[in-house]
Amino acid sequence: MTLGDRKPVSGRFDAVIVGGGPAGLAAAYVLAEGKARVAVIERGDWPGSKNMMGGLIFTEPTAQVVPDFWKDAPLERHVTRREMWLTTGDSTLKAAYESSDFGVEPYNAFSCFRSRFDKWLAAQARAKGAVIITETLVEDLLWEHGRIAGVRTSRPEGDLEADVVILAEGVNPFLTEKAGLSKGVRPEALALGVKEVLALPREKIEDRFNLDSGSGAACEIVGEITAGIPGTGFIYTNKDTISIGVGVILKDMVDRAGSAYSLLERFKEQPQVKRLIDGASPREYLAHLIPEGGYHGMPKLFGDSVLVAGDAAGMVNAVNTEGANLALLSGMMAARTVLHAKACGNFDSYNMSRYHEQVQSSIIAKDLKLYENVTPFLSAHPHFFSLYPELASAAVKEFLTVDSLSKADKLHLITRLVRSQRPTRRFLKDLYDGWKVFS
Amino acid sequence: MSGRFPYDDRDWTPPEHDVTAQLGLVKFKPDENSHLKIKDPRLCRETCRRKFCTHSCPAQVYRWEEEEKSISIAFEGCLECGTCRSGGCPYDNIEMKYPRGGFGVQYRFG
Numbered sequence: 285m286t287l288g289d290r291k292p293v294s295g296r297f298d299a300v301i302v303g304g305g306p307a308g309l310a311a312a313y314v315l316a317e318g319k320a321r322v323a324v325i326e327r328g329d330w331p332g333s334k335n336m337m338g339g340l341i342f343t344e345p346t347a348q349v350v351p352d353f354w355k356d357a358p359l360e361r362h363v364t365r366r367e368m369w370l371t372t373g374d375s376t377l378k379a380a381y382e383s384s385d386f387g388v389e390p391y392n393a394f395s396c397f398r399s400r401f402d403k404w405l406a407a408q409a410r411a412k413g414a415v416i417i418t419e420t421l422v423e424d425l426l427w428e429h430g431r432i433a434g435v436r437t438s439r440p441e442g443d444l445e446a447d448v449v450i451l452a453e454g455v456n457p458f459l460t461e462k463a464g465l466s467k468g469v470r471p472e473a474l475a476l477g478v479k480e481v482l483a484l485p486r487e488k489i490e491d492r493f494n495l496d497s498g499s500g501a502a503c504e505i506v507g508e509i510t511a512g513i514p515g516t517g518f519i520y521t522n523k524d525t526i527s528i529g530v531g532v533i534l535k536d537m538v539d540r541a542g543s544a545y546s547l548l549e550r551f552k553e554q555p556q557v558k559r560l561i562d563g564a565s566p567r568e569y570l571a572h573l574i575p576e577g578g579y580h581g582m583p584k585l586f587g588d589s590v591l592v593a594g595d596a597a598g599m600v601n602a603v604n605t606e607g608a609n610l611a612l613l614s615g616m617m618a619a620r621t622v623l624h625a626k627a628c629g630n631f632d633s634y635n636m637s638r639y640h641e642q643v644q645s646s647i648i649a650k651d652l653k654l655y656e657n658v659t660p661f662l663s664a665h666p667h668f669f670s671l672y673p674e675l676a677s678a679a680v681k682e683f684l685t686v687d688s689l690s691k692a693d694k695l696h697l698i699t700r701l702v703r704s705q706r707p708t709r710r711f712l713k714d715l716y717d718g719w720k721v722f723s
Numbered sequence: 724m725s726g727r728f729p730y731d732d733r734d735w736t737p738p739e740h741d742v743t744a745q746l747g748l749v750k751f752k753p754d755e756n757s758h759l760k761i762k763d764p765r766l767c768r769e770t771c772r773r774k775f776c777t778h779s780c781p782a783q784v785y786r787w788e789e790e791e792k793s794i795s796i797a798f799e800g801c802l803e804c805g806t807c808r809s810g811g812c813p814y815d816n817i818e819m820k821y822p823r824g825g826f827g828v829q830y831r832f833g
Contacts (some may be wrong), residue, residue, distance in 0.1 A: 327824045329752075334803060335833050399833030419825030438824045454807035458821070471810025478781045480745065481832045525832070534779070534810050539730050541778045548738045568832045569745035569801040571781035573809065 286621025293415060297321050299622050300435050300446035302422045302459060304331025305398075306608045307594025308452030309405040310615030313623075316412035318623040323415040323444060324406070332402030332495045334454075336572040336686070337467060337608055338477050338529050340502060341401065342394040344697050345609040347390065349616060350408055354391060358400040360522035361500025362391040365493075369517075369556075371507035372677045376556045387499050395500050395520045397481075397525070398608075425449065425462055431588040431632075432463060447631045448589050448622050452615060455573040455595040457583065463590055466583035467656050471535035472663060475515060475602065477546040479529030480552075481565035486524045492560050493521055504605065507673035509551045513537050514662040514669055517551050518605070519560065526561055528552065531574060536663055544571070576602040579652040584662050585643060586636035591618045597643075601651045603658055610648045617642040654722070661721045665714060667706070672714075675702055730813040735774040735787055742783050746800045753799035754826040759784065760796075760818040767794050770813055779811035798800065802828050 299315055301308040304326035315322040328334040340363060346353050354362075365382040386392040406416050417437075426434040426443060434445035451460050455474070460466040493501045505517035515532030530548045537544065551557060575581060575598040582598040585591065593599070594611035601610065621639035625631045642647050662668055679698045689697070702711060728769035761767060767774065767787075776785035776794065782802045786795050801822075821827070 327821055327826055328827075329829055332833055334827070336830060337833065357755050397832040399830045402833070421821055421824040456808065456819075456821075469809055471813075474809055476779075476781060476804065476806055527832075534806065538775055538779050538810055538813055541731075541733070541736075541773050542779050543738055543740065543776060543778045545742050545745070546738070550742050566745070566748055568830065569742070570749075570830060571804040571806075573805050631786045646789070 290450055293323065293417065295321075295420070295577070297323050297444060297446040298626055299448045299450055300325065300444050301450040302435060302450040303454055303594075303595060303596070304328070304337050304416065304418070305402060305452060305454060305611060306408055307596075307611035307615040307618075308450065309402060309409050310612040311450050311452060311619040312409040312414040312416075313349055313405070313412055314616050314619035315349070315622060316409055316414040319413075320623060320626060323417055323446075324409065325420050325435065325444070326418045327465040327543070328418065330403050330418055331416065331623075332399040333404035335398035335402055336477070336479060336570040337398045338479060338520070338604045339533060339607060340520070341396045342393045342606070342609045343390050345612050349612055350405070350475060354389070354394065357404050358396070360395040360397065361498060362387065363393045363395060363502050364496070364499040367501060367503040369503060369505040369507070370673045370676055371505055371509055371554065371556070372674045373508040373554065375677045375681060375719040377673075377677055377680055387496065393502070395502065395522050397522070417581055419494050422453070422459060425459060430477070432590045448591065448625065448636075450615075450618050450622070451551060451590065451592045451596050452611075453596045454596045455575050457592075457596045460592050460596050462582055463587060465585070465587060465592055467591070469575060469577065469581065469598070471538060472533065473575060473581040473598070473659065474534040475574040475576045476531055476534050476537060476544050477527060477531035477572050477574055478548050478569055479527055479570045480548065480566055481522075481559050481568040481570075482526045483524060483567050484526055484561070484564040489521050489524065489526065491564065493573060495521065498601045505551070506669060508670065509554065510547055510552075511542065513540060513547070513664050513671040514659075514666060520559070525567060526564060528557070528561065533576070533659065533663055534573070536666070574602070574607065575600050578602070578659060579649065585640045585644075586634045588636065589631045591621060591639050593618045599652070601655065603655045604651070606651070607611040613646060614643060614648060657721045661717065665717070667714075668718075671705060675705060728813070730775070732771050732772050735777070738778055738783060742781070746782060749800075749802070750829045750831060751799060752826050752829060754822050757796055757798040758820045758822045758827075759798045759801060760792055762816045762818055764793055766814055766816050767791050771816070776807055776812045776817060779806050781806065
């Protein structure tokens with residue numbers, strides 16, 4: 285096929301990868317390193333131009349793909365503090381963990397922008413020998429004798445033949461559905477995330493968030509901000525911008541005719557948030573779906589000549605807000621599977637199933653299994669996002685307000701308050717159900 | 724579809740917040756033709772009361788035009804998230820494809 289003014293791409297590939305995100309690019313990097321002939325097809329102008337992340341880049345899994353990546357990659361801040369906020373609108377209960385260990389090389393995690401990081405990662409893969417084809421949409425799969433034999437792109441003469449197609453197409457699994465591996469993703473298993481990037485001078489960010497130069501904070505916020513819809517807010521510090529956003533379960537949001545951006549607007553208006561972003565000028569607004577279906581939300585990961593990785597495979601751990609790391613790992617596993625199959629000269633589903641086995645014995649399947657019931661649980665117990673934060677806040681407020689009531693009377697008052705809002709039996713059942721989810 | 728429909732389909736109210744200013748910050752390379760389509764406009768008019776897409780779409784691509792009694796589609800400002808094809812329209816009445824290669828949203832940050 286022809287690539288505009290660039291040199292034409294021809295011949296057969298060992299692997300064609302659909303999508304230039306963390307999963308696809310990690311796969312391309314490892315395959316190219318293994319001397320396989322590999323092409324990544326990206327529909328955006330550059331890999332990353334369609335991508336958004338609320339979260340963090342974690343060092344260990346990323347370094348498995350590109351060792352010492354932090355010395356060269358476009359990163360924002362190394363994260364030294366993680367915060368969890370419980371908000372009720374006019375009050376906030378915070379828990380924070382801070383470690384100076386996270387402030388020294390190789391660091392634990394970084395804030396970053398996908399559009400820039402993925403562009404960089406693509407350049408690394410290209411340097412290893414991968415072909416990166418941009419501005420090209422994969423419209424269909426090529427089939428030969430009932431098995432996938434390549435992809436059909438939007439370009440003239442745009443068919444690309446390959447022994448294996450790795451579907452790293454992201455959260456909207458158009459091709460994974462066409463391959464018969466996914467039946468589509470249900471709105472119960474999706475979160476809609478909206479985010480704004482707000483510019484603020486770096487000293488102000490470091491002052492307001494109480495940070496050393498170059499270090500960053502990551503905050504998860506639960507409570508009133510999602511108006512009872514299961515979901516969270518988040519704030520990440522970048523070099524001279526702040527990422528602020530809200531993610532809510534799509535089914536619950538639609539059912540209440542809620543709007544993610546309205547929740548974000550209200551979130552930004554909360555006094556404790558407003559202080560942090562005061563005077564910041566907006567630079568970008570973004571929206572993206574997140575597959576939060578957990579273990580049971582995953583599609584079939586392999587077939588003859590095909591593998592599914594990253595978001596397309598539902599590989600997101602919503603509880604710990606991990607996704608890009610799982611995408612990277614899955615891309616590497618997919619690449620190793622293809623390299624092994626190439627050595628055997630056989631790409632049928634038996635050899636492809638090695639990928640499934642690797643995923644199963646890795647943190648991807650293990651962590652997703654651990655949390656498999658969390659999303660349905662939270663959708664069925666929306667008071668965990670409304671009533672309980674309020675009760676917790678009221679209890680702490682009562683204890684911190686010094687007046688003529690004795691501490692014993694205060695305890696009594698708090699107990700009565702909880703009972704009036706949630707009968708003891710229901711409260712204990714919530715606790716038990718919540719405990720069961722994690723065990 | 725009404726009795727067992729699992730969504731709360733009440734009367735339409737306009738979105739409480741306008742995202743035009745936010746979308747002004749985003750770089751788009753719009754294609755000539757829409758990659759989004761209402762499958763059956765009659766369903767929007769006669770069955771769907773709440774016009775869910777006017778609330779669920781984070782880019783407010785879908786707007787209810789009271790005079791024309793139809794949904795208008797500002798596909799040029801689509802953020803390509805997929806909400807409309809994955810439950811953002813509970814009647815599954817929106818056909819969403821990705822724009823052609825090299826078109827659509829271009830995030831500078833991401």
